[in-house]
Amino acid sequence: MNIIIVNPKAGFGKAQKLIKKVQKDPLYKQKNCRAFFTEYAGHAEKIAEQVVQIHHETLSCILVIGGDGTLHEVINGTKTRPSLPIGFIPAGSGNDFGRGIGLKNKGVTLFRKMITHPKKLQCNQGVFVPNQRDQRGKRYFVNSIGFGFDGEIVALANRPLFRKWMRRLQLHKFTYTIALLQLLRRYNPISFELMLNGEVRKYSNAMMVTVTNHPYYGGGMKITPQMDIRNSGFQVLVIDEISKWKILALFLTVFLGLHTKLKEVRVYEAETVKISSLETLSYQVDGQSGECKECEIRKSGRKRTFFSG
Numbered sequence: 001m002n003i004i005i006v007n008p009k010a011g012f013g014k015a016q017k018l019i020k021k022v023q024k025d026p027l028y029k030q031k032n033c034r035a036f037f038t039e040y041a042g043h044a045e046k047i048a049e050q051v052v053q054i055h056h057e058t059l060s061c062i063l064v065i066g067g068d069g070t071l072h073e074v075i076n077g078t079k080t081r082p083s084l085p086i087g088f089i090p091a092g093s094g095n096d097f098g099r100g101i102g103l104k105n106k107g108v109t110l111f112r113k114m115i116t117h118p119k120k121l122q123c124n125q126g127v128f129v130p131n132q133r134d135q136r137g138k139r140y141f142v143n144s145i146g147f148g149f150d151g152e153i154v155a156l157a158n159r160p161l162f163r164k165w166m167r168r169l170q171l172h173k174f175t176y177t178i179a180l181l182q183l184l185r186r187y188n189p190i191s192f193e194l195m196l197n198g199e200v201r202k203y204s205n206a207m208m209v210t211v212t213n214h215p216y217y218g219g220g221m222k223i224t225p226q227m228d229i230r231n232s233g234f235q236v237l238v239i240d241e242i243s244k245w246k247i248l249a250l251f252l253t254v255f256l257g258l259h260t261k262l263k264e265v266r267v268y269e270a271e272t273v274k275i276s277s278l279e280t281l282s283y284q285v286d287g288q289s290g291e292c293k294e295c296e297i298r299k300s301g302r303k304r305t306f307f308s309g
């Protein structure tokens with residue numbers, strides 16, 4: 001059996017249109033596919049947990065039709081069964097994981113490929129533990145986790161009212177850009193201590209820190225251009241104290257990966273990362289937002305299989 005978890009709201013309706021086409025494809029029935037639709041935030045994780053429990057003997061893979069947020073929920077919902085392959089069929093607004101693993105096909109063609117002759121990629125996911133929660137409360141991420149301005153942009157971009165206006169004004173492709181421009185006026189630098197492989201660095205007026213599994217971020221920006229998803233560690237991008245006009249220059253160059261030439265931008269390699277601050281930091285993880293005062297980040301010990309085409 002092949003399960004498809006669909007977020008019908010992803011990509012402002014793109015996922016809903018795609019699953020209709022997939023369900024009409026003869027392979028959908030032939031390969032014993034069954035689709036489940038999310039009804040609220042967090043539902044994909046619950047569906048994945050239940051599917052793994054109920055169908056553990058017959059389940060071959062889970063396909064995700066949605067965006068990076070839905071994928072994030074599914075990898076966490078299937079953490080008790082790390083050997084189960086996951087296929088991501090991008091239909092969200094960002095879809096950075098698809099770029100990060102180099103998916104060539106899309107839509108129904110990708111579904112057909114994944115259900116018949118999938119290419120496989122094994123990689124270690126990121127693990128994060130915010131606020132020194134019990135290690136049993138650890139969670140996984142596939143794209144990146146970022147603190148500071150990064151987290152604030154995502155928090156604004158995910159607000160239902162903001163999304164509603166973006167859609168109404170037909171600006172949904174520019175959601176993150178508009179959120180960035182809106183926040184730029186009232187953005188506050190952050191102070192924190194960053195521990196990379198045990199070595200401490202202190203920052204008192206930085207803009208953001210982002211820990212990445214692959215180069216892509218925010219819908220196609222190459223935030224860490226040299227990163228590869230198969231690496232055993234992370235790349236950690238720190239943007240130190242920077243003027244507002246330079247943030248705009250940074251934003252224009254990040255699509256080409258040229259921002260790393262700015263003197264305020266540093267990229268480090270690390271296997272383990274810890275960030276701690278006296279203030280509450282906004283963070284985003286795979287496009288979902290949260291807040292914490294400290295967070296530990298490392299790679300998972302076990303590799304996970306994803307369909308890469």
Ligand SMILES: Nc1ncnc2c1ncn2[C@@H]1O[C@H](COP(=O)(O)OP(=O)(O)OP(=O)(O)O)[C@@H](O)[C@H]1O
Pocket residue numbers: 007008009010011012038039040041042043044066067068069070071073091092093094095096286287288
């Ligand atoms: N039925 C639903 N109604 C409202 N929100 C939902 C529903 N199902 C899932 N969600 C939430 O929608 C959020 C965004 O979904 P998703 O990431 O799949 O799409 P996206 O934001 O369009 O794409 P991307 O993350 O790639 O930019 C997720 O955090 C998820 O929890």
